[in-house]
Amino acid sequence: xxxxxxxxxxxxxxxxxxxxxxxxxxxxxxxxxxxxxxxxxxxxxxxxxxxxxxxxxxxxxxxxxxxxxxxxxxxxxxxxxxxxxxxxxxxxxxxxxxxxxxxxxxxxxxxxxxxxxxxxxxxxxxxxxxxxxxxxxxxxxxxxxxxxxxxxxxxxxxxxxxxxxxxxxxxxxxxxxxxxxxxxxxxxxxxxxxxxxxxxxxxxxxxxxxxxxxxxxxxxxxxxxxxxxxxxxxxxxxxxxxxxxxxxxxxxxxxxxxxx
Numbered sequence: 001x002x003x004x005x006x007x008x009x010x011x012x013x014x015x016x017x018x019x020x021x022x023x024x025x026x027x028x029x030x031x032x033x034x035x036x037x038x039x040x041x042x043x044x045x046x047x048x049x050x051x052x053x054x055x056x057x058x059x060x061x062x063x064x065x066x067x068x069x070x071x072x073x074x075x076x077x078x079x080x081x082x083x084x085x086x087x088x089x090x091x092x093x094x095x096x097x098x099x100x101x102x103x104x105x106x107x108x109x110x111x112x113x114x115x116x117x118x119x120x121x122x123x124x125x126x127x128x129x130x131x132x133x134x135x136x137x138x139x140x141x142x143x144x145x146x147x148x149x150x151x152x153x154x155x156x157x158x159x160x161x162x163x164x165x166x167x168x169x170x171x172x173x174x175x176x177x178x179x180x181x182x183x184x185x186x187x188x189x190x191x192x193x194x195x196x197x198x199x200x201x202x203x204x205x206x207x208x209x210x211x212x213x214x215x216x217x218x219x220x221x222x223x224x225x226x227x228x229x230x231x232x233x234x235x236x237x238x239x240x241x242x243x244x245x246x247x248x249x250x251x252x253x254x255x256x257x258x259x260x
Contacts, residue, residue, distance in 0.1 A: 002234075003233060003234050004031060004229050004230070004233045004235055005032055005233070005234075006028055006032040006088070006229070006232060006233060007031075007033075008032070009028075009032070009034070009087040009088055009232070010034045010079075010083055010085060010087050011033040011036065011086075011089070011090065011232065012036045012037075012038075012127065013028070013035065013090040013092055014037075014066050014089075014090065014091055014119070015037070015066075015092045015093030015094065016038075016090070017037055017048035018044070018048065019192045019193070020092070020187055020221050020224055021037070021092035021142075022037075022051070022221075023222055023224055023225060024090060024185075024225060025037060025052070025059075025090075026052070026055065026057065026225065027225025027226070027228045028088065029052065029055075029058070030057070031232075031233070033088065033232070034059075034083060035052055035057055035058065036060045036086070037049075037060075037061055037062075038062045038063065038064050038066065038093070039063065040065060041063075042063055045061035045062075045063060048061060049061045060079070060083050062075050062078065066093045066115070066122065067119045067122065069122045069126070072122050072123055073126055076130070080130065086131075086137070087131075087138065088137065088140075089123065089140070090140045090142065090228065091123055091124060091139070091141045091142060091164075093119060094116045095111070095112055095115045095116065096116075096154060096156075096157045097109075097111070097112055097156060098153045098154060099153055100152070100153050101153075104155065108156065109156040109159075112156035112157055112159075113156060113159065116160035116161060116164065117159075117160040117163045117164055117167065120141050120167065121167060124141075124182075127139070128178075132180070135178075137179075137180045138181050138182075138231065138233075139171065139175075139180065139182040139183075140182075140184065140185055140231050140232065141164050141185075142187070143161050143164050143165050143184040144157070144161040145186060145250065145251070146158040146161045147161040147164065147184075147186055148162075148186070149251075164184070165184060165186075168183065168184040168243065169241040171241075172241030173241065176240045176241075181237065181239060181240050182240060182241065183236065183239060183240065183241065183242045183244065184242070184243040185224065185227050185243070185244050185245075185246060186243050186245040186246065187246055187247070188213065188219055188246060188247025189209045189213070189218055189219060189247075189248075190218060190219040190223075191220060191221070195218070199218060211255075211256055212255055213247070213250050214249030214250070214252065214253055215248030215249055216248075219246065230244075231244065
């Protein structure tokens with residue numbers, strides 16, 4: 001199990017104050033890592049840190065905007081002084097705006113691209129500099145089913161996540177020689193507070209996801225922990241530029257026949 005041991009490592013999980021980001025952060029914490037999360041809300045940070053600590057995890061919260069490079073640089077310096085050098089980065093912070101493309105304002109499209117694609121570039125660029133100096137590190141970009149598939153009303157999100165997939169591959173191409181592994185995780189459809197209203201029996205989208213997923217269920221956020229630990233640990237030292245889809249098999253199938 002030493003391959004998966006993260007004891008002594010410091011992991012920054014952007015936006016890791018709830019949902020899937022928190023689940024992945026907890027996984028790294030259970031494996032021994034110190035957890036660092038950020039948000040734009042001090043209240044959200046305080047609640048998250050309290051939850052992490054209630055489970056016996058060492059966690060720290062920082063208030064900064066991942067789209068502001070000056071703020072990112074300052075936060076990285078502060079984290080390195082107060083917590084430790086960043087060994088693991090998970091670019092998890094993201095937003096989505098569900099609007100049909102022909103109705104979407106350019107400013108809204110740009111806002112999604114800024115958070116979901118440009119901010120991983122900003123944070124990775126500045127964290128990677130320290131990783132290069134120290135001789136290695138792990139970067140995980142949180143991609144999406146929309147890195148591969150389209151869907152109504154998410155043109156900006158799909159464009160950003162498709163771009164993030166290719167950014168991941170290009171980052172690996174440039175940084176692998178420095179012993180930095182850059183990979184992605186592509187979550188499928190997960191049971192979170194955000195999806196609760198559409199996961200009720202009889203809801204059309206609930207029925208669609210259940211029928212479309214070979215595992216025949218929504219994912220549990222904890223299902224992401226193994227993938228996050230693997231891509232953060234020595235076990236993935238020769239894995240680079242890969243997108244690991246944790247989707248219950250959706251991308252493996254064209255779907256169930258209508259008579260099943």
